[in-house]
Amino acid sequence: MISSLKRVAFRKFRESEVQLHELNYLFWECTTRCNLNCRHCGSDCSKDYSYPDMPVDDFLAAVDTIKERPENFTVVFTGGEPLLRKDLESCGRALRKRGLRWSLVTNGHLYDEQRHISLLNAGLGALTISLDGLEASHNWLRNNDKSFTKVIHAIELAASSGRLSFDVVTCVNQKNISELAQIRDLLVSANVKSWRLFTIIPIGRAAGDQELQLTDDQFAELMDFIALQRKGKQIDVKFSCEGYVGKYEPLVRDSYFFCRAGINIGSVLIDGSISACPNIDRSFTQGNIYRDNLYEVWLNKFLPFRNREWTKKGKCASCKDYKDCWGNGFHNWHGDMNDVLVCHKEKIEHAAKNQH
Amino acid sequence: MKSRFIRKILGGLSFTSALFVFQACYGTPQDFGNDLFVEGQVKAKISGLPIKGIKVSVADNLQYVTTDEDGKFSFYTEMIQHLALKFQDTDSTLNGLYAGKDTVLADVTENVYLDIILEEK
Ligand code: SF4
Numbered sequence: 001m002i003s004s005l006k007r008v009a010f011r012k013f014r015e016s017e018v019q020l021h022e023l024n025y026l027f028w029e030c031t032t033r034c035n036l037n038c039r040h041c042g043s044d045c046s047k048d049y050s051y052p053d054m055p056v057d058d059f060l061a062a063v064d065t066i067k068e069r070p071e072n073f074t075v076v077f078t079g080g081e082p083l084l085r086k087d088l089e090s091c092g093r094a095l096r097k098r099g100l101r102w103s104l105v106t107n108g109h110l111y112d113e114q115r116h117i118s119l120l121n122a123g124l125g126a127l128t129i130s131l132d133g134l135e136a137s138h139n140w141l142r143n144n145d146k147s148f149t150k151v152i153h154a155i156e157l158a159a160s161s162g163r164l165s166f167d168v169v170t171c172v173n174q175k176n177i178s179e180l181a182q183i184r185d186l187l188v189s190a191n192v193k194s195w196r197l198f199t200i201i202p203i204g205r206a207a208g209d210q211e212l213q214l215t216d217d218q219f220a221e222l223m224d225f226i227a228l229q230r231k232g233k234q235i236d237v238k239f240s241c242e243g244y245v246g247k248y249e250p251l252v253r254d255s256y257f258f259c260r261a262g263i264n265i266g267s268v269l270i271d272g273s274i275s276a277c278p279n280i281d282r283s284f285t286q287g288n289i290y291r292d293n294l295y296e297v298w299l300n301k302f303l304p305f306r307n308r309e310w311t312k313k314g315k316c317a318s319c320k321d322y323k324d325c326w327g328n329g330f331h332n333w334h335g336d337m338n339d340v341l342v343c344h345k346e347k348i349e350h351a352a353k354n355q356h
Numbered sequence: 357m358k359s360r361f362i363r364k365i366l367g368g369l370s371f372t373s374a375l376f377v378f379q380a381c382y383g384t385p386q387d388f389g390n391d392l393f394v395e396g397q398v399k400a401k402i403s404g405l406p407i408k409g410i411k412v413s414v415a416d417n418l419q420y421v422t423t424d425e426d427g428k429f430s431f432y433t434e435m436i437q438h439l440a441l442k443f444q445d446t447d448s449t450l451n452g453l454y455a456g457k458d459t460v461l462a463d464v465t466e467n468v469y470l471d472i473i474l475e476e477k
Pocket residue numbers: 244315316317319320321322325326327328340342343344345346
């Protein structure tokens with residue numbers, strides 16, 4: 001009874017969030033250069049290296065169009081690998097001068113003590129580092145035999161800072177699913193407080209690589225693992241926002257599934273395109289900072305993000321959970337958009353059937 | 357204003373304040389931490405001239421910066437009740453030779469500007 005009331009209230013809450021559509025979270029795809037050559041490249045970032053890095057002043061001019069900024073407005077530097085840029089600190093300081101917060105997503109390869117210090121000095125507030133398994137499986141995914149050692153050093157540095165709001169993300173795949181408990185122990189021993197797990201979207205280089213995708217049974221195993229960890233106190237473990245997980249809502253996160261792309265999350269992409277999360281199909285671009293006013297685009301466009309009715313097709317057309325899912329995470333719509341790329345709930349249901 | 361109020365009520369009914377703390381799959385957590393902007397200038401006691409190359413560091417923390425040509429420095433650091441800063445001449449005689457100094461900032465809640473005078477050795 002209480003849980004269904006909560007669910008109804010949550011649906012209303014989500015509608016009010018759409019109405020308000022406050023821009024809280026702005027990704028900046030500041031480079032598409034990268035120092036690694038990951039197996040899943042292109043599934044969570046652009047893999048087009050042909051663009052030059054966007055000049056800081058161009059990005060700041062776009063940010064300056066945002067007239068009403070919520071208190072917790074954050075700019076999230078992403079890539080490619082943002083640490084390949086030497087001017088992140090000057091951009092960060094310029095943002096802080098404007099009263100804004102900023103954060104960074106990195107593969108950790110270049111995150112050494114000097115860079116840690118200079119980023120903190122420039123007012124870095126939050127940080128996410130990717131760790132994709134124990135040594136062999138991490139280095140396998142990252143295609144680099146030194147990556148693990150470097151990333152562990154980066155994680156220890158970041159975890160030593162009382163200032164940073166820091167978490168580690170792991171993309172779970174065939175190679176590391178059996179290592180989750182050991183990875184947890186490793187993170188706990190490195191003093192990490194927060195760990196987020198996600199799966200790899202089958203696009204980019206990941207599309208044809210079966211080892212990167214979890215079977216339905218493994219996906220359910222992942223949900224059980226997270227739900228169980230959340231009962232403990234050692235480390236805050238959660239599933240990423242990536243999809244609606246049916247009977248596991250809201251056991252694997254702090255709240256129910258809600259894809260906030262284009263509702264609270266926007267982005268300025270490498271070529272100036274204005275969109276939401278960088279893993280979203282680029283055909284959903286809503287404008288370009290070199291032609292349009294970023295804030296006007298945010299206020300007046302983004303219609304496919306704020307009304308998801310168009311996702312009622314393919315398996316979503318007749319889904320009884322549509323009201324809670326809205327066609328899954330926006331990034332699950334790619335290419336011809338005839339059907340959702342991944343339905344997490346379906347995977348869970350298939351796994352339950354396999355058990356019987 | 358009204359819609360923000362309704363949002364809070366609905367958020368409260370359906371879950372917890374966790375609703376207002378979110379992150380995208382590939383994004384970072386949100387930053388609700390407090391920090392402090394420390395800036396200032398380091399000068400020599402007798403000559404009154406700015407000193408370049410002084411290491412300004414935060415105690416119990418890895419953070420430090422070095423003063424520039426004008427003896428100026430600035431950085432953000434974690435807001436703590438008693439922030440201990442060290443000023444040290446670490447480049448030997450390169451920019452002159454000065455005695456170090458320790459300063460503790462107590463209960464600072466806003467950005468601070470520090471004028472630091474170091475004695476010539
Ligand atoms: S079929 Fe579509 S709407 Fe239904 S749970 Fe799956 S992704 Fe969500």
